[in-house]
Amino acid sequence: MTEQKIIGKGTWIDKLASELLEREKALGRNTDLLKVESGLGASGIPHIGSLGDAVRACGVKLALENLGYKSELIAYSDDLDGLRKIPEGMQEFGLEEHIAKPVSLIPDPYGCHDSYGMHMSSILLDGLDKVGIKYEFRRAVDTYKQGLLKDQIHTILQNSTKIGEKISELVGQEKYQKYLPYFPVCANCNRLYTAEASEYIADEKKVKYTCHDTEIGSKMVKGCSHVGEADIGKDLGKLAWKVEFAARWTAFDIRFEAYGKDIMDSVKVNDWVSDEILEFPHPHHVKYEMFLDKGGKKISKSLGNVITAQKWLEFGSPKSILLLLYKRITGARELGFDDIPGLMSEYNELEDIYFGRIKVDNQAKLIKNKGLYEYVNLLNPPKQSSTHVNYRLLIELAKIFKENRGQRVMKKLLDYGVIKNPEPEIEKLIELAGNYSNEFDEQEKIQIDLDDTAKKALTLLIKALNGDEELEDIQNTIYQIAKGNDIQPKDFFKILYQIILGTSRGPKIGPFISDIGRKQVAKTLSEYV
RNA sequence: GGGUCUAUGGCGCAGCCAGGUAGCGCACCGGACUUUUAAUCCGGUUGUCAAGGGUCCGAAUCCCUUUAGACCCGCCA
Numbered sequence: 260m261t262e263q264k265i266i267g268k269g270t271w272i273d274k275l276a277s278e279l280l281e282r283e284k285a286l287g288r289n290t291d292l293l294k295v296e297s298g299l300g301a302s303g304i305p306h307i308g309s310l311g312d313a314v315r316a317c318g319v320k321l322a323l324e325n326l327g328y329k330s331e332l333i334a335y336s337d338d339l340d341g342l343r344k345i346p347e348g349m350q351e352f353g354l355e356e357h358i359a360k361p362v363s364l365i366p367d368p369y370g371c372h373d374s375y376g377m378h379m380s381s382i383l384l385d386g387l388d389k390v391g392i393k394y395e396f397r398r399a400v401d402t403y404k405q406g407l408l409k410d411q412i413h414t415i416l417q418n419s420t421k422i423g424e425k426i427s428e429l430v431g432q433e434k435y436q437k438y439l440p441y442f443p444v445c446a447n448c449n450r451l452y453t454a455e456a457s458e459y460i461a462d463e464k465k466v467k468y469t470c471h472d473t474e475i476g477s478k479m480v481k482g483c484s485h486v487g488e489a490d491i492g493k494d495l496g497k498l499a500w501k502v503e504f505a506a507r508w509t510a511f512d513i514r515f516e517a518y519g520k521d522i523m524d525s526v527k528v529n530d531w532v533s534d535e536i537l538e539f540p541h542p543h544h545v546k547y548e549m550f551l552d553k554g555g556k557k558i559s560k561s562l563g564n565v566i567t568a569q570k571w572l573e574f575g576s577p578k579s580i581l582l583l584l585y586k587r588i589t590g591a592r593e594l595g596f597d598d599i600p601g602l603m604s605e606y607n608e609l610e611d612i613y614f615g616r617i618k619v620d621n622q623a624k625l626i627k628n629k630g631l632y633e634y635v636n637l638l639n640p641p642k643q644s645s646t647h648v649n650y651r652l653l654i655e656l657a658k659i660f661k662e663n664r665g666q667r668v669m670k671k672l673l674d675y676g677v678i679k680n681p682e683p684e685i686e687k688l689i690e691l692a693g694n695y696s697n698e699f700d701e702q703e704k705i706q707i708d709l710d711d712t713a714k715k716a717l718t719l720l721i722k723a724l725n726g727d728e729e730l731e732d733i734q735n736t737i738y739q740i741a742k743g744n745d746i747q748p749k750d751f752f753k754i755l756y757q758i759i760l761g762t763s764r765g766p767k768i769g770p771f772i773s774d775i776g777r778k779q780v781a782k783t784l785s786e787y788v
Numbered sequence: 789g790g791g792u793c794u795a796u797g798g799c800g801c802a803g804c805c806a807g808g809u810a811g812c813g814c815a816c817c818g819g820a821c822u823u824u825u826a827a828u829c830c831g832g833u834u835g836u837c838a839a840g841g842g843u844c845c846g847a848a849u850c851c852c853u854u855u856a857g858a859c860c861c862g863c864c865a
Binding site for chain 2: 265266269271274300302337340341343430431432434442452474475476477499500503519520521522523524525546548549551587588589590593601621623624627734735737738741747748750751752753756768771
């Protein structure tokens with residue numbers, strides 16, 4: 260028991276990869292190339308959870324490669340899915356008329372991509388590029404157009420009765436006992452979901468449908484009464500999610516896919532379809548919890564609490580995202596931008612462990628931490644440690660220096676002896692912390708009641724600060740002014756902190772005022788007299 | 789109705805998935821430094837790890853039961 264064999268780099272990712280390998284060996288499948296897949300939603304603005312799916316899949320790929328196998332990550336955009344509702348903040352684009360159409364057939368409201376769906380996918384791909392994840396991009400629309408799923412669709416539709424019953428048994432959904440698990444795109448009005456698949460003509464490999472009114476969410480969507488046939492070898496329709504993954508896994512030979520618990524039921528059905536109908540042993544899985552916001556609500560676009568990779572990267576490094584996603588997979592997690600400072604420090608700590616500056620007694624934990632560090636660096640860790648600056652300290656400094664921030668914060672860091680030389684990396688960090696401080700640490704205006712003596716003292720101080728003579732010791736001047744005007748120095752300091760920092764306490768005020776700039780402080784103070 | 793996750797000092801959390809001296813931040817207390825307050829630095833206090841049972845030489849960690857909370861599914865993707 261004490262001699263536990265450590266797999267790979269000792270993280271959950273390695274364990275997962277090794278489970279996958281054992282399963283593949285037991286199945287006796289060829290392991291020359293182990294493909295992992297991640298599905299990218301294309302209907303809404305991709306948040307950090309969507310990114311996580313791909314990042315984690317990439318982790319498994321890296322682990323497999325590390326164990327000596329060849330692997331590939333396929334990022335698959337579901338852009339033949341229909342637009343179900345208009346994302347928050349996109350009301351002004353007149354998307355109503357496109358409801359229920361495949362997102363790849365809707366024009367890009369921003370005009371920069373070939374479709375609405377591609378626009379959304381691109382945001383996610385951009386996020387992946389920014390954190391350094393490599394992938395092979397595939398689109399549903401191309402997949403169907405090229406007829407890559409043709410054989411699987413045929414088999415599924417021929418077994419639709421059996422599948423319908425099984426779906427009902429497994430997850431209690433009755434719908435597919437009545438309808439085919441295939442959604443044609445109406446040739447007349449371009450809508451999915453309104454076109455109801457009634458019959459599969461196996462000889463012609465076509466699905467017969469009638470377009471009629473249907474309910475999506477709580478809204479009615481009008482059908483056009485068109486009656487048509489959809490060729491399953493073209494992009495004239497798509498499989499329902501309950502069976503589509505299975506078709507894709509089989510066609511692409513996918514061996515691993517992670518999934519969020521919200522699609523647990525779909526995965527359960529798809530595994531069965533894959534194993535029993537398509538006779539392709541389903542890929543190995545791992546389930547992850549959704550990210551919740553700080554109030555415990557599911558992150559959703561409509562609530563406006565969406566955290567995108569792009570927004571995150573304004574405040575935190577790419578590595579902070581990777582750390583968030585690789586440190587663990589289990590457990591529901593409430594996530595917010597205020598987790599960034601902690602993750603930034605945690606990365607530094609991991610780096611110190613990796614380079615032996617922090618001792619870890621437990622050997623297994625040491626290996627695990629080092630492994631995590633390597634994964635966060637996508638198994639290509641730097642040869643030497645970077646210079647560490649505490650992110651929270653940077654935020655504090657950024658709060659003080661608003662103008663000419665980069666230079667002045669850098670100078671402070673040099674003065675403090677935190678760093679020896681100004682480095683571009685540090686500049687970037689100052690920028691991130693600066694953005695964070697601008698966005699989240701805005702000071703609330705405190706109502707300060709000043710009596711006449713306080714105002715008089717303040718006036719004297721302003722005068723002194725505006726004076727041309729060098730103030731050798733601002734601290735002393737403040738002290739003298741307070742004493743000479745019957746104010747408790749304690750109270751006077753408190754007033755100054757409230758005005759300058761918005762708190763009742765703060766750093767030693769003399770040098771602090773000198774740091775911010777005498778004239779600047781004088782100006783701020785003068786607004787209160 | 790089905791399922792998943794969570795429960796650890798006053799507060800917020802890590803550690804659990806691969807068992808080996810219970811940790812961090814804030815708060816609190818003491819010391820150092822400072823012509824006040826503070827910041828900073830050093831040191832310290834705070835825990836029947838939700839409850840009960842089981843496995844084990846050893847359980848916060850693994851297994852079972854219970855309680856409480858959150859979330860997901862039961863439209864669709």
